[in-house]
Amino acid sequence: MELPSQYNAKEVEDKIYQLWEKSGFFNPDNLPTRHKKPFCIIMPPPNSNGSLHIGHALFVTLEDVMTRYQRMQGKKALWLPGADHAGFETQVVYDKKLEKEGRNRFQIPKDQLYQEILEFTLANKKVMERQLKKLGASCDWSREKFTLDENIIKVVYETFEKLKKDELVYKGKRIVNWCVKHQTSLSELELKYEDRTSPLYYIKYPFSDKNGFLIVATTRPETMLGDTAVAVNPKDEKYKGLIGRKIILPLTGREIEIISDDAIDKEFGTGAVKVTPAHDMVDFEIGQKHKLETIQIISNRGKIINSPEKYNGLNVEEARKKIVEDLQAEGLLEKVDSDYKNRVSLCYKCARVIEPMPLDNQWFVRMTAKPKSGKLSLRDSAVKAVKDKKIVFVPKRMEKIFLHWMKNLRDWNISRQITWGIPIPGDENGQVFDTWFSSGQWPFATLKSTKKGDFEKFYPTDVMETGWDILFFWVARMTMLGIYATGEVPFKNVYLHGLVRDKDKQKMSKSKGNVIDPLGVMDIYGTDALRMALVVGNTPGNDLAISEEKIKGYRNFATKIWNASRFVMMQTGNSKFEIRNPKQTLNSKDKKLIKDFKKIAKEVTKEMDEFKFYVASEKIYHYFWHTFCDKIIEDYKEKRVSQYVLLTLLSESLKLLHPFMPFVTEEIYQQLPIKKKQKCLMVESWPK
Numbered sequence: 312m313e314l315p316s317q318y319n320a321k322e323v324e325d326k327i328y329q330l331w332e333k334s335g336f337f338n339p340d341n342l343p344t345r346h347k348k349p350f351c352i353i354m355p356p357p358n359s360n361g362s363l364h365i366g367h368a369l370f371v372t373l374e375d376v377m378t379r380y381q382r383m384q385g386k387k388a389l390w391l392p393g394a395d396h397a398g399f400e401t402q403v404v405y406d407k408k409l410e411k412e413g414r415n416r417f418q419i420p421k422d423q424l425y426q427e428i429l430e431f432t433l434a435n436k437k438v439m440e441r442q443l444k445k446l447g448a449s450c451d452w453s454r455e456k457f458t459l460d461e462n463i464i465k466v467v468y469e470t471f472e473k474l475k476k477d478e479l480v481y482k483g484k485r486i487v488n489w490c491v492k493h494q495t496s497l498s499e500l501e502l503k504y505e506d507r508t509s510p511l512y513y514i515k516y517p518f519s520d521k522n523g524f525l526i527v528a529t530t531r532p533e534t535m536l537g538d539t540a541v542a543v544n545p546k547d548e549k550y551k552g553l554i555g556r557k558i559i560l561p562l563t564g565r566e567i568e569i570i571s572d573d574a575i576d577k578e579f580g581t582g583a584v585k586v587t588p589a590h591d592m593v594d595f596e597i598g599q600k601h602k603l604e605t606i607q608i609i610s611n612r613g614k615i616i617n618s619p620e621k622y623n624g625l626n627v628e629e630a631r632k633k634i635v636e637d638l639q640a641e642g643l644l645e646k647v648d649s650d651y652k653n654r655v656s657l658c659y660k661c662a663r664v665i666e667p668m669p670l671d672n673q674w675f676v677r678m679t680a681k682p683k684s685g686k687l688s689l690r691d692s693a694v695k696a697v698k699d700k701k702i703v704f705v706p707k708r709m710e711k712i713f714l715h716w717m718k719n720l721r722d723w724n725i726s727r728q729i730t731w732g733i734p735i736p737g738d739e740n741g742q743v744f745d746t747w748f749s750s751g752q753w754p755f756a757t758l759k760s761t762k763k764g765d766f767e768k769f770y771p772t773d774v775m776e777t778g779w780d781i782l783f784f785w786v787a788r789m790t791m792l793g794i795y796a797t798g799e800v801p802f803k804n805v806y807l808h809g810l811v812r813d814k815d816k817q818k819m820s821k822s823k824g825n826v827i828d829p830l831g832v833m834d835i836y837g838t839d840a841l842r843m844a845l846v847v848g849n850t851p852g853n854d855l856a857i858s859e860e861k862i863k864g865y866r867n868f869a870t871k872i873w874n875a876s877r878f879v880m881m882q883t884g885n886s887k888f889e890i891r892n893p894k895q896t897l898n899s900k901d902k903k904l905i906k907d908f909k910k911i912a913k914e915v916t917k918e919m920d921e922f923k924f925y926v927a928s929e930k931i932y933h934y935f936w937h938t939f940c941d942k943i944i945e946d947y948k949e950k951r952v953s954q955y956v957l958l959t960l961l962s963e964s965l966k967l968l969h970p971f972m973p974f975v976t977e978e979i980y981q982q983l984p985i986k987k988k989q990k991c992l993m994v995e996s997w998p999k
């Protein structure tokens with residue numbers, strides 16, 4: 312048998328993927344009987360609202376490497392694929408589409424809008440599946456789940472009911488991060504922060520007895536319309552005698568009190584601050600503690616309300632300008648510090664300044680309260696599991712970050728005001744669950760709704776592989792909800808990858824023109840080349856630099872593998888070797904080469920077991936190029952090495968290479984003149 316003179320990735324890849332699919336081995340139930348011990352990775356469901364980008368290519372490659380390796384190790388390997396409806400994310404993408412068509416979601420009936428977005432999402436989901444296949448993903452498509460599948464929603468509702476019974480869910484009025492443009496509250500994940508220089512206004516608040524002023528500093532004078540107190544720190548000597556005294560709130564004539572609270576920073580401004588419970592998170596908490604009134608003065612459309620007539624209806628910027636003018640006119644503006652540095656929260660999609668705002672009928676999950684039926688809060692059970700090493704982080708340093716973040720948990724607002732999502736049962740306002748509430752249940756929700764027995768067999772799963780940037784938002788929530796709903800951790804290992812950056816370590820963005828489109832480069836250089844470029848040198852938890860040059864380098868490696876295999880096959884012709892049983896006697900050189908290979912295989916295995924794929928891939932790369940091609944083939948040409956050893960070492964090297972470069976290795980294996988125990992390299996035994 313002879314290989315074509317050139318490796319044509321484009322032709323080979325689709326054919327090989329079909330071969331794998333037809334073999335049925337992506338489904339663990341079809342694996343040969345030697346595969347007994349289960350191994351499971353649940354795929355973080357990609358958003359089905361667009362095309363795959365290089366970040367997707369990275370996680371797909373890493374998870375496929377792990378799955379293929381464990382499958383060859385004889386595990387009953389399940390990699391369960393999924394797709395995410397991605398609530399707000401998709402809503403925003405769809406909003407843009409509507410905008411282009413001259414439509415607006417607020418004018419479309421809710422049911423119709425939902426149906427439209429569903430169709431849009433399902434169409435995108437199909438595209439995404441095709442792209443995952445192009446990347447070589449050896450996941451079990453027969454078990455694919457979508458976050459809006461009926462049986463997934465059922466599991467999500469069961470958890471919600473359990474939380475309610477345990478009195479861990481409550482409804483309340485809370486301050487939420489409101490985006491006026493998108494008309495929804497946002498989680499902390501959906502905010503971005505920007506350092507700005509803003510004017511800091513020093514305003515005189517006259518005492519009720521007209522005996523002087525108290526001066527407060529603020530960057531948002533317009534919110535004074537909703538002030539219900541002025542606060543100072545109890546340890547602040549300057550204000551000791553003033554606590555309890557009354558003040559007349561300028562421009563409104565309303566009387567408010569001076570209170571003291573530990574939360575006040577003595578160093579900010581004058582040390583006396585206005586308290587606006589309706590429009591500031593910290594002020595809301597102070598208000599709750601001191602039983603202050605909450606007066607909402609900014610509407611969810613961003614207009615002034617509940618204020619003196621001349622301000623009502625103005626937008627926030629207009630109101631700020633007018634109020635500063637009026638204070639000046641009344642001689643109540645002490646001074647303006649024009650270059651005060653502060654940090655503002657913005658909507659991560661439209662970059663509008665977030666308006667903290669009170670919202671009624673919000674659903675919350677208590678993170679730090681004990682459930683009625685259990686001993687530990689959601690937070691404490693997750694912390695305990697991590698401290699008990701039931702969950703191991705790769706890299707290790709992420710454990711510390713995880714535990715630190717868990718210390719400062721607030722109750723979780725799980726309601727959203729958008730259309731696209733899982734409806735909250737029993738909510739009169741048609742709100743939906745925060746996407747993270749359902750995706751936080753993904754590992755057990757999927758395994759409970761695929762095949763009977765899957766949950767018992769595959770849960771807890773072996774690895775959760777995802778980006779470190781969603782450690783808190785997703786991994787922490789999966790840990791808490793997983794333990795809460797099932798009594799067991801959802802995964803034993805968490806592998807966190809970094810961000811893919813360009814060769815100068817710059818973030819990839821369309822505007823910089825440095826984006827690498829995975830589909831484009833796979834087309835030119837082949838999928839195996841891209842996969843190697845994404846794995847070699849990629850240490851967990853750190854950002855990865857990638858360039859077209861790097862990908863090209865591994866295309867050359869694929870060519871090298873092909874040419875070496877072609878040479879070996881021309882030498883060995885059609886003779887069918889029984890690989891483990893040489894008919895010829897081996898000379899001492901042969902024996903040494905086999906021994907050397909076993910040492911390499913052992914080292915690679917160790918690195919794989921320790922999640923050091925970046926080392927394992929490089930080792931086998933160097934072995935193949937610099938030992939097998941440069942030395943062993945040359946020795947063979949000088950008749951110092953037997954045919955048997957040449958073929959054996961090629962076939963064994965292909966196995967080590969397979970998890971990283973599945974297509975080229977499988978294609979060669981299919982043509983290899985050896986007696987094969989298996990139909991595919993994919994299910995061959997890992998070299999020992």
Ligand SMILES: [Zn+2]
Nearest residue numbers: 490493658661
């Ligand atoms: Zn927005």
